[in-house]
Structure formats: structure tokens, C-alpha cells
Amino acid sequence: EPEVTQTPSHQVTQMGQEVILRCVPISNHLYFYWYRQILGQKVEFLVSFYNNEISEKSEIFDDQFSVERPDGSNFTLKIRSTKLEDSAMYFCASSEFGGAPEKLFFGSGTQLSVL
Amino acid sequence: GQQLNQSPQSMFIQEGEDVSMNCTSSSIFNTWLWYKQDPGEGPVLLIALYKAGELTSNGRLTAQFGITRKDSFLNISASIPSDVGIYFCAGQFRTGTASKLTFGTGTRLQVTL
Numbered sequence: 001e002p003e004v005t006q007t008p009s010h011q012v013t014q015m016g017q018e019v020i021l022r023c024v025p026i027s028n029h030l031y032f033y034w035y036r037q038i039l040g041q042k043v044e045f046l047v048s049f050y051n052n053e054i055s056e057k058s059e060i061f062d063d064q065f066s067v068e069r070p071d072g073s074n075f076t077l078k079i080r081s082t083k084l085e086d087s088a089m090y091f092c093a094s095s096e097f098g099g100a101p102e103k104l105f106f107g108s109g110t111q112l113s114v115l
Numbered sequence: 116g117q118q119l120n121q122s123p124q125s126m127f128i129q130e131g132e133d134v135s136m137n138c139t140s141s142s143i144f145n146t147w148l149w150y151k152q153d154p155g156e157g158p159v160l161l162i163a164l165y166k167a168g169e170l171t172s173n174g175r176l177t178a179q180f181g182i183t184r185k186d187s188f189l190n191i192s193a194s195i196p197s198d199v200g201i202y203f204c205a206g207q208f209r210t211g212t213a214s215k216l217t218f219g220t221g222t223r224l225q226v227t228l
Contacts, residue, residue: 004157042221043218044218045216048214098214108156
């Protein structure tokens with residue numbers, strides 16, 4: 001069964017450093033998302049991406065964050081200057097259709113620890 | 116912003132017991148979903164609900180979309196050890212062209228033998 005793949009599974013970085021989290025969405029999917037989950041809390045929407053541009057973003061997704069689809073298979077989340085409060089599990093998700101939430105598939109996540 | 120509150124926060128039950136959890140919102144949603152999350156994994160969809168009043172089953176799981184569109188419940192019958200995990204409700208109001216979901220606070224389920 002096709003799945004969303006995220007790398008790395010764990011990332012440790014120093015405060016102020018840039019990190020790039022990588023995702024390979026399911027191959028025929030057109031809509032891509034990043035969510036995050038701070039330890040013990042709920043999953044929160046960060047950004048949605050379609051047709052090479054951001055469709056919607058939350059207030060969490062400030063100027064320190066950016067997303068990119070550098071080639072036909074990868075979808076990345078960059079945090080330019082990490083802060084302690086960026087420590088969280090980051091989930092990538094993809095869907096074939098934009099308006100069908102039941103078609104949204106999540107990856108296993110990247111655990112980001114900012115020291 | 117939209118808030119989804121789940122209750123209970125956690126449950127400890129014995130294998131074979133039935134489980135009920137619910138989710139209430141301060142806002143109306145057009146779609147409700149229930150997800151299960153295992154440790155270190157991403158959320159996995161269990162049930163999706165599309166119409167107010169809709170009752171849907173998936174094996175031992177049953178979920179309903181509240182008439183007011185501001186609440187939903189999930190029942191698990193005859194629980195088994197692999198039901199252990201965190202259960203999240205999520206709502207979608209449908210904005211733009213992408214499926215932005217608002218997640219609930221989660222119910223942690225522990226099943227004892």
C-alpha cells in the first residue's frame with residue numbers, strides 16, 4: 001500500500017540553526033500538508049500546498065517557515081532559525097483531492113528536538 | 116480559533132469492555148473524522164462522517180455526526196489490547212481548495228487484560 005515517507009525520523013538541532021524536514025508524498029497525490037504535534041498536545045495544521053503554491057497557512061507558520069516542492073517527488077519544510085518551542089513531531093500528509101479529508105494520509109513524522 | 120474538546124482525556128478499561136468517547140466544538144464543521152495514533156506514528160483514519168445525524172460503523176467502531184454539527188462520538192465495542200492508543204477527532208469546515216483539519220485534544224485509551 002502506498003504511503004507518505006518522512007525523513008529523518010529524528011532530528012536534533014541547536015537553537016538558531018536551520019533545519020529541513022523531508023517528505024515523499026504518495027505519488028499521484030496533488031495536495032500536500034504539514035502538521036505538527038507538540039509532545040502531549042493535539043495535532044495542529046501548519047500549511048497546505050497545491051499547484052506549487054501555499055493554499056492556506058496557520059498563524060504558527062510565520063516567516064521562519066517555508067515549504068517547497070523542489071522536484072517531482074519531494075516536499076520539504078524548512079525552519080530558518082529554530083527556536084526551543086519548535087520542538088515537536090512534524091507530520092507530512094498528502095491527498096489526491098483537496099476537498100476530501102478522508103483521502104488525507106499522514107506520514108510517520110519527524111521528531112524535531114531543538115536544544 | 117476553532118476548538119475541539121474531547122472527553123474523557125484518558126480511559127483505563129478491561130479487555131472486552133465497550134468504550135465511548137466524544138468530541139464537542141465551538142464551531143460547526145461540515146465533516147467529522149476520527150483518527151487513531153499509535154506511539155511514534157502518524158494519525159490513521161478510522162471513520163469519516165459527512166452529514167449531520169449520520170451514523171457510520173467500521174468493524175467494532177461506530178461514530179455519529181451530531182445533529183448540531185458541533186459534536187461527534189466514537190464507540191468501540193468489545194475492546195482488545197491493540198485498541199490502545201490516542202484517539203483524535205478532527206473537523207473540517209472546508210476552506211479554499213485544501214483539506215485543513217482541526218484536531219481535538221485526544222483521548223488516551225489503555226486496555227488491560
